[in-house]
Amino acid sequence: MAAGGGGRKKKGKKQGAGDTRIRLIKYFLTHPYMHTPRPLKFGTMRMLRHWTIHRAWQLFKRNERMSRERELERQYNKIREACEELARTDGRLYRVSLSKKDIGTFPIDIRIPTDTPGARGWNYGWTRG
Amino acid sequence: MSVTARTTRSACGLLRSAAAPRPLPRAFFSTAVNIPIESLQTEPVRIPTPETRPGLPKSSNYIIESAAVVSRPPYLTPELHPFEESYYFYQQRLHQRLALPFTRYFYFKKDSTADLLWKKKQRPLRKAKAYTGFGPEGWKDELLIGDNAQHEEDFGYERLVETTVTKEDAVVEEGAEQEAKIVEKPLPRTTKADEENDLKSLDRAGSRTLYLLVKQNGRWQFPTSRLEGKENLRHTAMRTLEESCGMNMNTWFVGNVPIGHQVINFSKPKEGMAGAKTFFMKARIMAGQADLTGNELGVTDFVWVTKDELKDTTVRGYWESVRHMLATR
Numbered sequence: 474m475a476a477g478g479g480g481r482k483k484k485g486k487k488q489g490a491g492d493t494r495i496r497l498i499k500y501f502l503t504h505p506y507m508h509t510p511r512p513l514k515f516g517t518m519r520m521l522r523h524w525t526i527h528r529a530w531q532l533f534k535r536n537e538r539m540s541r542e543r544e545l546e547r548q549y550n551k552i553r554e555a556c557e558e559l560a561r562t563d564g565r566l567y568r569v570s571l572s573k574k575d576i577g578t579f580p581i582d583i584r585i586p587t588d589t590p591g592a593r594g595w596n597y598g599w600t601r602g
Numbered sequence: 603m604s605v606t607a608r609t610t611r612s613a614c615g616l617l618r619s620a621a622a623p624r625p626l627p628r629a630f631f632s633t634a635v636n637i638p639i640e641s642l643q644t645e646p647v648r649i650p651t652p653e654t655r656p657g658l659p660k661s662s663n664y665i666i667e668s669a670a671v672v673s674r675p676p677y678l679t680p681e682l683h684p685f686e687e688s689y690y691f692y693q694q695r696l697h698q699r700l701a702l703p704f705t706r707y708f709y710f711k712k713d714s715t716a717d718l719l720w721k722k723k724q725r726p727l728r729k730a731k732a733y734t735g736f737g738p739e740g741w742k743d744e745l746l747i748g749d750n751a752q753h754e755e756d757f758g759y760e761r762l763v764e765t766t767v768t769k770e771d772a773v774v775e776e777g778a779e780q781e782a783k784i785v786e787k788p789l790p791r792t793t794k795a796d797e798e799n800d801l802k803s804l805d806r807a808g809s810r811t812l813y814l815l816v817k818q819n820g821r822w823q824f825p826t827s828r829l830e831g832k833e834n835l836r837h838t839a840m841r842t843l844e845e846s847c848g849m850n851m852n853t854w855f856v857g858n859v860p861i862g863h864q865v866i867n868f869s870k871p872k873e874g875m876a877g878a879k880t881f882f883m884k885a886r887i888m889a890g891q892a893d894l895t896g897n898e899l900g901v902t903d904f905v906w907v908t909k910d911e912l913k914d915t916t917v918r919g920y921w922e923s924v925r926h927m928l929a930t931r
Contacts, residue, residue, distance in 0.1 A: 501708035513699060522744075530689050544930055548861070551927040555863040555881060559835075562664060562879055569834040570858040580854045582888045586679045586809075588757060589788035595804040599889035600850045 665878040668838035669826040672885045678808035691752035695743035698735035723765050759787055801905040810908040811929055817903040822915045827899055835860055839883035846901045848893035856884040862927035
């Protein structure tokens with residue numbers, strides 16, 4: 474198997490000739506048959522277990538999603554009720570609270586959740602100005 | 603899409619908008635939180651005022667208050683449910699069965715330093731007969747009863763340091779101390795404040811939201827005060843926080859819209875007032891700590907609590923009016 478291709482092979486040259494690096498890449502990227510994993514073949518009971526696990530996972534995710542949606546719905550309803558109460562109480566406050574003035578932008582110093590806490594911990598020494 | 607389908611749908615929309623107001627579709631709640639209130643209604647909102655409905659008390663008869671709901675967002679990812687942990691492990695094993703093996707001599711030249719190091723690092727795996735996904739034992743990918751391999755307290759740190767060769771390792775060979783410096787060990791998820799249950803600490807309960815409660819007028823509540831002059835709700839909440847807990851807190855008030863409210867009707871009118879209406883304004887804390895010295899609102903104590911602890915700390919009526927506006931996590 475000559476690397477580079479194109480030209481006709483010289484008679485005396487052996488098959489392994491050419492750039493060694495390319496030859497190695499070709500060899501290792503086409504894995505030998507014995508190293509190539511076989512496709513998953515499940516027996517009846519194993520397939521049943523796999524199916525059960527899959528269904529349980531779907532159910533778990535569904536419950537999680539539903540409870541999250543319900544929670545958002547409750548929070549949304551609280552906001553709406555508060556706004557209606559505010560409108561009944563004071564028209565000026567209601568108008569101001571619905572306006573998007575002076576809201577500002579999302580702060581960049583909010584931490585993104587990580588798997589383990591940082592070494593420095595909470596910054597208690599922060600002072601204004 | 604066919605023309606008929608489109609026409610039918612638009613006709614349905616017309617019919618619906620003509621009918622009585624219907625409950626909002628569920629889709630709103632999962633995505634559109636920022637949509638202003640009016641646009642969500644099918645009909646224009648007609649707000650009852652004292653003029654249109656005489657039964658309602660006049661606005662001046664109620665004390666209007668604003669409360670700052672300051673929360674520290676979780677800084678840790680949520681705890682994995684045992685089922686989630688097992689499921690991920692199961693998927694990982696299946697993936698191992700389907701992946702190509704590591705081609706050692708493609709990455710390491712034979713008998714080079716890196717190659718020898720890799721060989722050395724693989725030894726504990728071979729000794730422990732760790733699962734590889736290959737060979738005659740490859741089909742045994744499921745855990746047996748009592749095998750708890752899916753749960754690793756240190757996020758697999760020890761295992762990875764023992765068995766994985768990194769670029770830095772290959773360069774720095776001598777000395778375990780140096781290696782330990784390169785791959786830093788992650789800190790445990792429970793901190794000192796968790797063990798001591800220090801309610802004033804912000805390093806506690808990392809995977810939960812913490813809410814700031816103060817002891818005001820002898821009971822636990824969010825920092826509250828009356829509106830003054832031409833202030834709006836958010837300005838009052840900001841002022842309240844500053845007057846009660848000091849100014850050394852880096853906070854961000856999420857918007858002008860209140861996230862909840864509480865109405866208290868007095869049994870007897872006090873100073874000509876029929877009751878008090880409190881509106882809660884949401885805020886996030888990013889740095890700093892509450893400081894009660896010299897506060898002007900008569901606050902005697904403060905705590906940072908999760909939603910569950912908030913239930914036990916506050917009185918029942920207060921809890922009932924705030925519980926649905928707070929996030930569970």
